Each structure stands twice: as C-alpha cells, then as structure tokens.
Amino acid sequence: MLEDQIILQMPPDLQMTDEQFFEFCQINRDLRIETNKFGELLIMSPTGSETGNREFNLSGQLWVWSEQDGTGIAFSSSAGFTLSTGAKKSPDASWIKLERWNSLSPEQKEKFAPICPDFVLELMSPSDSLKTLQAKMTEYMEEPGVKLGWLIDRKERKVYIYRPGMPTECLENPEIVSGDPVLSGFVLNMQKVW
Secondary structure, three states: OOOOEEEEOOOHHHOOOHHHHHHHHHHOOOOEEEEOOOOOEEEEOOOOHHHHHHHHHHHHHHHHHHHHHOOEEEEOOOOOEEOOOOOEEOOOEEEEEHHHHHOOOHHHHHOOEOOOOOEEEEEOOOOOOHHHHHHHHHHHHOOOOOOEEEEEEOOOOEEEEEOOOOOOEEEEOOOEEEOOOOOOOOEEEHHHOO
C-alpha cells in the first residue's frame, strides 16, 4: 500500500522562515503539512472519515481527562509544534503540562509553539506506513520534555508505547491503555478506537 504522503526536498536557499512556514500552512489548510529535522516538507492529505472519527474519539477521551485533571492542556491534530531540531510536527493528539505551556510567550503560543508536548499520540490511517510513523515517534522521543508517546495501529490492533531512553513496548489488542504515571489517571478505552 502506498503511503498518502509527499516528501519535498527544498534547496537551502529556498528554506522558509518559521513565519513563512506558518503562512504557507495557513493558505493550504486542506493539507496536513509538517517538516522533519532535515528540512524536508511532508505533505499529507486529510484522513479518511473512519480514521477521522476514531481520532476524534481518542482526542475527546484525552480532552475530558485533561479538563478533569487540570495539570495540563490537550491539543487536537491541527496544532503544530516546532521541535528543537527545527522540525514542525502535528501529532494526532497531544498534551502539555501547564508549567511548560505557561513558560511560553503569547506570541510563541499563537504560531507553532517552540515546544514538544509531554505526550504525543499518532493514529495510523490505512494509507500510513508503520515504518514512517515509527521514525516520527523516534524523532519525538529525542526531544527534551517529551515523556510518553503512543502509536496506534488499528489494522493490527497494536499500541506501541514510547518512552525516552527505553525500548518500545508493544501491546497486542489491549482493551485499555493507561497513561500512568505521565498522564496520571488517564485510561484510553480502545474499544472506542478499534
């Protein structure tokens, strides 16, 4: 199966500033656009309806927990973040501790905030490549501040759990996935995701 992503390599003299990249994304809202640490543009079409529904469900579960917990804030897949490598990423769902978020200026929060979330989640769509998403998760784990990542493969009913400096853990067809201790008390009901 082909991956629904285009990778564009940019000559060094055509690299966009952070402001230009943000503007580029704003005028191309129908596409999901990221960059990697090599400065390549990654252009993806929106997900299919079923994947979008599952993504919304897991984001909703994270949001409800985040509102009740009150120690951080959750983000949807439309939020972009600038990593320490310069890569700009938009995880399918994410969460940041309030202290880290509040350390940013209002101007930094307005664009692609220069921070990697404490928690990142990626949900594979049928056109995604496991290898590509695993590389993306590895890139997140190299970032200061990130503490937990989940990569959900609905087709194979697997959840890959990433923690900095630790081997990746794979759960086979779990009913729930616990975010403890990073997301204290958060439990993702997988029946709503499968």
